[in-house]
Amino acid sequence: MMDVTLPFAAGVPLFVAALLLLLREPAWLRRGLTLGVAAGALVYAGFLIAATYDGSVLVHSVGLWPGGVAIPFVADTLSALMLAVTSLLTLVCSAFGMVAGDDEKHFFQPLVMVLFAGVAGALLTGDLFNFFVFVEVMLLPSYVLIGILGGVGRVRAARVYITYNLLASVVLLAGIAFLYGVVGRVNFAALSGAASESTAAAVAGAVVLVALGMKSAVVPVHGWLSRVYPETSPAVSALFSGLHTKVGIYAIYRIYSLLFDGDDRWLGIGVLIMCATMVVGVLGAVGEGTMRSILAFHMVSQIGYILLGVALFGPLGLAAGIFYLLHHMIVKASLFLSTGAVETVYGSQRLEEVGGVARKEPLVAFAFIGAALSLTGIPPFSGFFAKFLLLQASIDETEYLAAVVVVAVSLFTLLSMAKIWTNVFWGPPGRQPPVRAPARVGAVDESGGGDAGEPTSGGGTEEDKASAHGSRRHSKAGRPLTNIRFALAAPALVLTLVSLGLGIGAQGLLDLSQRAAEGLLDTSTYEEAVIEP
Secondary structure (H helix, E strand, O other): OOOOOHHHHHHHHHHHHHHHOOOOOOOOHHHHHHEEEEEEEEHHHHHHHHHHHHOOOOOEEEEOOOOOEEEEEEHHHHHHHHHHHHHHHHHHHHHHHHHHHHHHHOHHHHHHHHHHHHHHHHOOOOOOOHHHHHHHHHHHHHHHHHHHEEEOOHHHHHHHHOOOOHHHHHHHHHHHHHHHHHHHOOOHHHHHHHHOOOHHHHHHHHHHHHHHHHOOOOOOOHHHHHHHHEEOOHHHHHHHHHHHHHHHHHHHHHHHOOOOOOOOHHHHHHHHHHHHHHHHHHHHHHHHEHHHHHHHHHHHHHHHHHHHHHHOOOOHHHHHHHHHHHHHHHHHHHHHHHHHHHHHEEEEEOOOOOOOOHOOOOOHHHHHHHHHHHHHHHOOOOHHHHHHHHHHHHHHHOOHHHHHHHHHHHHHHHHHHHHHHHHHHHHOOOOOOOOOOOOOOOOOOOOOOOOOOOOOOOOOOOOHHOOOOOOOOOOOOOOOOOOOHHHHHHHHHHHHHHOOOOOOHHHHHHHHHHHHHHHEEEEHHHHHHHHOO
């Protein structure tokens, strides 16, 4: 019976989005619906993981057409794991956005729901053209979110984001059309092994992979990410970091295992590209002077780590890549949220303007340093095991260059995280929270004349605006113990604790990752379930 429910993973968020557009009040109900859908999807994903753990593949075909032609919704261990993590991130980032004031914009919650529906559909579809449709559903609300939330650079960022993604979508659609012309179908199962049997299908598949690489910010088509993510609001940056590029990465794993059947002729090229992505991303972060621009460049670097698992196509390499993918989604969102909490309250993301935050905000400081250590690969956090597995897989596949790059880039990652820690959290006290803490902040003014996220005018007293993000806890002398409310710090803290839990219980996530990798190595169960549902 679980298979019948698969279309609802995308349908329910779309229905709630329409309901939220009509429902303007009360605010608590709007927030409850948004968080309830995300929490419900997380629970549902847990049931899917349990149902697919033994290697089963759940399929429900929409449209009453025969297998291979109908619109299939498919769940296996990999898609169930991805749905679970994306649901968690949607829940946590939406909660942060509500506390930070992003949902003062009436369209914030409906747009998040439409975005989540697109992500869920893309993860669960078994058809390449429908994957394209769901990606576009995911992108449309993203264009608006970037344009309405953030600092003065948000319009420029939206222009870059829209233009680039339209180009990537055209390339993706052209590749799908080319593939359909060669093979005659774009059902994932029907495409199995086609690139190994036909040079034309391999070329068409390469076009699709290039488009997905563009959407995933793989070097050399990575420049858009660092120009866009720092400009929008912290909540949106965190949400995008866990959803947008990861959908493209998921599709690369899926398509290379099915269409190319893990063809080892092209894996050497993949290793070189992923090593370049790791190096370029981490070096780009070295020269940046704001928190989110550093994190954005590190996203590029970490994408190289994740996709190295595909380039090391084998049992350990795929399992390591999937482990790293799930870990990174959680940790990177935590970093964006912890630095976003600082930026929201202190009014700047420039390293030289904010300092000494750890003394005043211990919860946010713990959330940041824990996630930073995990990103770097320090035990007992999940990042240590993710990088260790990739290192071991590189050595097993005799890709010694990749092994060296994995270690070297980790050292530069540590330096970049230390730069944020020493300047923002451990340095001398910098600027204090303004009387009116900005509800939504983006990138700083490039002219250097001040913060781009200046508070906007609106109703309410000065005290109301200041307390919107600041803590209500006070000492006996009446001075605030913290400036960042617990509700604003909690989302990042939750994700950091999840990373710690995954590190302590790494064997459990590794077991799930291995199950997902087995499904990519042996696609026969997937093919049979989709073609003959």
